[in-house]
Amino acid sequence: MASVEQAQAALNAVQDAGSGRSLIELGWIQQTRIVEDRAVFRLALPGFAQSQRDRIAAEAKAALLALEGINDVQIELDQPSGGAPIGAAGHGQGPERGQLPERQPIPGVSQVIAVSSGKGGVGKSTVAVNLACALAASGLKVGLLDADIYGPNAPTMLGVADRTPEVSGEGAQQVMKPIETCGIAMVSMGLLIQENQPVIWRGPMLNGIIRQFLYQVDWGERDVLIVDLPPGTGDAQLTIAQAVPMAGAIIVTTPQLVSLADARRGLAMFLQMGVDVLGVVENMSVFIPPDAPDKRYALFGSGGGSRLAEEAGVPLLAELPLEMPVREGGDAGRPVVLSHPDSISARGFLALAHQLSAAHLVPA
């Protein structure tokens, strides 16, 4: 006869498709118990995860029925609407909701746009930094939050790696001043992982650090906050998507078809969490050799960006070339938009900024 612990261990394998986290850990599966030969648990899915319900129910049932002595599975749905139970007779008990807390806007920040990708190294930070600079060049008040806590690149790309932000206040009231550079206000873990850093920013939880970057930074008045995410569909994506209302996310990909599967996962995660995907940016579309600027080489193949955009029914916002000044600008701390404003890449970033602000930032 299986124990409750065994039932929980079996259920621990059932995961949220978006974050890959166990539903028990997320608190979406609760109150597991065994009644004679029947396993019973409560399923409390937040609104954005309701589409996973049937899959989760099927996986949970299969996992539990595989246990010795379990012949029946009952799932109590915990929904505001008091949905019917799946499986054997039982009551779907309502309305203590499994809903997550409401998203909380950042005072003074009008819009938030996240820059994400399935894979690392596709140019997410390059796009985030240049997009932020291009938006600022168009006259908007722009913030940049580098949410890549373990691999922060924005400070180097913006030439501020040696600066330390001012922190004022005590404890939970501590507030950090963003670094002003290239016409934007930015924060990054890269500014804090030096000696003498204030303790509050050393929190072990990525989730907590990102929330501090959102809510304990004196962002001032910002037309838009660009968030540079780490690659993939992990905790940073989850935290941002759950914490703050967003205009939407941009997915960066290379044209390579093999990286499409990752990009698709990233895109699907945002949609599943109720975050709009504003479009796809294809980076490194073609290589433009510096000594033969009329030539184009499709180093990474072609078609990835447009295929992804088409599949998801979202616009292909830009196709940016692979150009030496982009990499040089990133390493030198002077984004290509500012260092080579006439280059094809810089013009691509400016056009991207223009499109986004016309569609999502400038009030009608």
Ligand SMILES: Nc1ncnc2c1ncn2[C@@H]1O[C@H](COP(=O)(O)OP(=O)(O)O)[C@@H](O)[C@H]1O
């Ligand atoms: N369009 C481009 N042309 C030239 N180099 C690029 C381009 N996009 C990115 N890079 C370079 O590729 C490297 C990875 O880019 P990065 O923006 O850090 O990727 P990610 O944030 O997705 O990991 C960096 O050295 C960057 O300068």
Ligand SMILES: [Mg+2]
């Ligand atoms: Mg990056």
